[in-house]
Amino acid sequence: MVKNAPKTMGRSGKDGLPALLEPVHVGRPNLGDKAAFLALAEQIYDSRWLTNNGPLVRQFEQEVAELHGVRNCVSMCNATVALEIASRALGMKGEVIVPSWTFVATAHALSWQGITPVFADIDPATHNLDPAAVRRMVSPRTTGIIGVHLWGRPAPVQALQALADEFGLHLMYDAAHAFGSSLGGRRIGGFGACEVLSFHATKLFNTFEGGAVLTDDDALAETMRLMRNFGFKGYDNVIYPGTNGKMPEINAAMGLVNLRAVGQFIAANQSRYEAYRQALSALDGLQLIQYDPSNDPNYQYVVVEVSQGPAIRDEIIGALHAENILARRYFWPGCHRMLPYRDTHPQAGEFLPHTNALAERVIVLPTGETLPEHTVEVVAEVMRRVLA
Numbered sequence: 190m191v192k193n194a195p196k197t198m199g200r201s202g203k204d205g206l207p208a209l210l211e212p213v214h215v216g217r218p219n220l221g222d223k224a225a226f227l228a229l230a231e232q233i234y235d236s237r238w239l240t241n242n243g244p245l246v247r248q249f250e251q252e253v254a255e256l257h258g259v260r261n262c263v264s265m266c267n268a269t270v271a272l273e274i275a276s277r278a279l280g281m282k283g284e285v286i287v288p289s290w291t292f293v294a295t296a297h298a299l300s301w302q303g304i305t306p307v308f309a310d311i312d313p314a315t316h317n318l319d320p321a322a323v324r325r326m327v328s329p330r331t332t333g334i335i336g337v338h339l340w341g342r343p344a345p346v347q348a349l350q351a352l353a354d355e356f357g358l359h360l361m362y363d364a365a366h367a368f369g370s371s372l373g374g375r376r377i378g379g380f381g382a383c384e385v386l387s388f389h390a391t392k393l394f395n396t397f398e399g400g401a402v403l404t405d406d407d408a409l410a411e412t413m414r415l416m417r418n419f420g421f422k423g424y425d426n427v428i429y430p431g432t433n434g435k436m437p438e439i440n441a442a443m444g445l446v447n448l449r450a451v452g453q454f455i456a457a458n459q460s461r462y463e464a465y466r467q468a469l470s471a472l473d474g475l476q477l478i479q480y481d482p483s484n485d486p487n488y489q490y491v492v493v494e495v496s497q498g499p500a501i502r503d504e505i506i507g508a509l510h511a512e513n514i515l516a517r518r519y520f521w522p523g524c525h526r527m528l529p530y531r532d533t534h535p536q537a538g539e540f541l542p543h544t545n546a547l548a549e550r551v552i553v554l555p556t557g558e559t560l561p562e563h564t565v566e567v568v569a570e571v572m573r574r575v576l577a
């Protein structure tokens with residue numbers, strides 16, 4: 190918590206200090222019970238079993254699989270490696286269609302393996318892949334689609350599945366943002382051939398670093414278990430050119446503790462989201478993204494669109510930073526305008542009008558349990574000032 194933070198707003202205050210004395214971040218980690226974590230850390234230390242499919246990893250995988258109602262949870266060291274392993278295990282190659290409007294790891298996981306990510310545009314109302322845009326990008330070299338449940342809001346799973354079936358493509362999801370979210374009562378994690386979760390420190394639910402692939406396909410899960418452990422099938426028997434994607438025990442310990450607090454993390458996010466919604470509702474030219482409560486959103490991302498365009502958006506961000514509120518422009522400028530894609534796909538932007546437009550409008554605001562209470566007021570005041 191920020192201590193002794195003045196209630197006065199802005200640098201215009203008489204002391205000239207920022208409204209928050211310590212920086213407030215997007216992505217401050219949510220933490221469960223410290224004593225429970227330390228007890229597990231001690232257990233790991235005493236047992237001298239630190240990694241390589243240890244008992245806590247196995248327990249963690251079982252609990253995550255049960256929570257999501259899937260047969261297999263294959264834990265990994267992070268979601269980027271999980272995306273690499275899952276796409277490789279599915280047999281994706283050539284071209285794979287992804288949104289450009291995502292964290293760059295979605296695209297990098299493919300290009301790292303010599304697969305070409307082909308960027309399809311989004312639906313500006315949902316920020317998720319637009320199935321009609323995906324259809325336009327299918328070519329004879331396309332082998333798959335990776336949908337992203339951006340901000341934890343479900344991708345158009347039925348339409349994407351229909352496209353995958355029509356063209357004979359592999360379909361998987363980057364569900365890095367979606368822990369705890371569902372679609373019509375069904376948890377995200379069970380769609381497509383498999384789904385990848387991120388347990389990075391900045392996510393709703395973290396294991397310090399970490400990730401997992403969820404799937405009902407036992408054979409696919411078995412292949413991914415081989416791949417994450419150098420291709421070893423038993424002692425001395427390597428049957429595949431694998432990598433090292435294993436989750437250590439200490440990460441699983443953090444996961445087991447944080448699993449018990451997920452409800453509390455979501456409740457804290459939801460109350461901050463509601464506070465932002467009320468505080469920003471009176472401001473013209475701003476639009477807070479909407480969550481459908483029936484989908485049990487995790488409210489981990491507070492995303493605002495600024496209709497006046499990039500100059501005002503950037504002015505707001507500058508003014509928030511001046512008050513120690515470190516708002517972000519996730520995922521500006523879009524993967525297609527980052528290297529290497531800017532060079533390898535110079536024409537990509539022509540197919541991405543909604544991505545390009547949204548990239549100039551978004552602001553992501555801090556939220557979560559540690560958010561100092563008056564941050565929302567300060568944010569609203571700063572925005573009112575700049576918009577005026």
Ligand code: T4K
Pocket residue numbers: 214215216217218267268269270291292294295337363365366387388389390391399400515519
């Ligand atoms: N797919 C999607 C859609 C993703 O969003 C991500 C990750 C991935 C795949 C890949 O998942 P992993 O391989 O990471 O499991 C951050 C995260 O590093 C990244 O995991 C996340 N998405 C992305 C949205 O955000 P940066 O470069 O913006 O992080 P950084 O270092 O600026 O941290 C964000 C803020 O969080 C900082 O202002 C400070 C705060 N923070 C951060 C850490 C690590 C803390 O307070 N404590 C911490 O320990 O990428």
